[in-house]
Amino acid sequence: MSSSRIPTDGGGDLKANPFAGLPTLPQVAPAKAIQAAAPAAPTPLPTRSRGRVDLVRQTAGRGGKTVTVVSGFLGISAREKDEIAKRIQRACGCGGSVKDGKIEIQGDQREAAAKVLTEAGFKAVFAGG
Secondary structure (H helix, E strand, O other), X not given: OOOOOOOOOOOHHHHOOOOOOOOOOOXXXXXXXXXXXXXXXXXXXOOOOOOEEEEEEEOOOOOOOOEEEEEOOOOOOHHHHHHHHHXXXXXXXXXXXXXXXXXXXXXXXXXXXXXXXXXXXXXXXEEOO
16 A cells, blocks of 8 residues: 655755745835824813803613703704814713714713813703712
8 A cells, every 4th residue: 555645854845935036126214203293282171151051960761771861951953062072972982872962972971971062162051960
């Protein structure tokens, strides 16, 4: 019974360098350090308050899950509410939505939401439990 076996001792074709036939690449000088751009000027705070908004933590009717609800917006468009909701979501690192004119953010995110709303010119007031 003779079987042809493949040698595994490294002999034969396994010693050849498969990269030997490739052309060498030209040497490139190391890249210069990227200079950091000047930090952007912070957005100036609005001179006038845009109104009071309530920050409420709710769990009722949500299967025990905590949700932060921002309500009480007066005189702003649905598009602006969506933009504020996205900013709060990015700051909190969580999901959320705009329903019935209120912003709902997953979890108890009242402090981070208050910071974003204050930067947008609103007076954030903690209401409820």
